[in-house]
Amino acid sequence: MKPLPGFRDFLPDDCAFRNAIFTRWRETCRRYGFIEWDGPVLEPTQLYQKKSGPEIVGQLFNFIDKGERAVAMRPELTPTLARVVAAHERDFKKPLKWFSIPQCFRYEKQQRGRLREHFQLNCDLIGDDSLGADVELVALAIDLLRGFGFTANDFVVRLSDRTFWTELLRAHNVPDERWTELLQVIDKSEREPREKAAEKLGALAESVFEILDGGGHSEKLEQVVQQLDQRGLADFAKIDLSIVRGLAYYTGVVFEVFDRKGELRAIAGGGRYDNLIGQLSDGTVSLPAAGFAMGDVVLGELIKNVAAAFEQLTELVRQESALDLYLIIAKEERRPEALRILQQLRNAKWRVDYAIPPAKVGKQFQTAEALGAKATLLFGDEWPQVKIKILSTREEVLVPNEQLLPRLQQTLSS
């Protein structure tokens, strides 16, 4: 039996790797004053249709539940966020700085960097419409990646601005209903031949191409870069107006993060969505907001591609999973004493393991080694003394059992 297509088993090593990513995400978010929240995995299908239209249903894991409700596994967190914020916004001081690590689902054919399920860090800043809020989010995205040991040689944030393009469309008297379509053409222009894009853009083609070739100036984005520079982060970002992002609801600064080598899908992306909360709450609450998301799949690939980041995370995995002590019961008569001390050690927060069925001493040492224990405690003929052995140095110390706990502190901390 294999997992369903696009779903993953997390064997202990994979799970440790995943949790180490979560640990780093949480550390950095908290440094920025973001607090964690979460919502339901299952939502009414309608919640997603409201935001993205009926065609979204084709990409959802959705079904009818036993109460005959149309429900869907969450494909993203933002609609839930909007619902929760609309219901509870008065309980919190503004701005809200919230993050979450939801598992999201999508019914799509899988390929590299895109499964049917992934974990996605979401960071949102709600109730602040200033440019400083956009900068704060971009800086957070940069520091999240720096937290994994990546440098400006490994990734880059490409900054753009939706209003830059919507003003152009307005200046050319393009009717509103064509905006989404034209923005998507601009978004795609990097991957599509010019002639094809020109055909779709019509009269706009010339001015759009001029901007894409570097002829555009956005004062707002230059301010963003300047403020990043004040934080010493300007090396990690560049203005790139070809970034538009496919989603219709963005209203201001948008950005995407890519690996410098250009081998992977976008590592993260987001932007300002000032109208979405109002729209999803049927106008009962209106709050400006901006946010971004970073998935665990592409990030994991980048970590595996960059040796320094991989080693750093592997070290974190070691720290989080390493066993402190392994008990060696060399004489079965000493088992009761060993188990009594086992409990004392565990009560004192040591991570301790031992062989449940009797086993040969050599075997027990082998297991201690394999589990990564720092030291063994041997119970045998020496009782009432216990022999501490540091596995890395093979150094041994005999200590009376009643002094074991304090002696372990000093032996293992040095």
Added chain:
RNA sequence: GUGGCCAUAGCUCAAUGGUAGAGCCCCAGAUUGUGGUUCUGGCUGUUGCGGGUUCGAGUCCCGUUGGCCACCCCA
């Protein structure tokens, strides 16, 4: 959703149309209480699944399921 490549032991892979193998992992031992090395032995297969061609199919053909890659789409 469209197209191309692929599918053999738990893992990585061999096997001209002629009896399915190796390495790794795992388990057990190498004279009674000391680990990373070494040696010996053991375990594992409806060759993804279903049909067809053939005296004979892991190998050729068709279908199907799954995987990889590109396109489409994109949270």
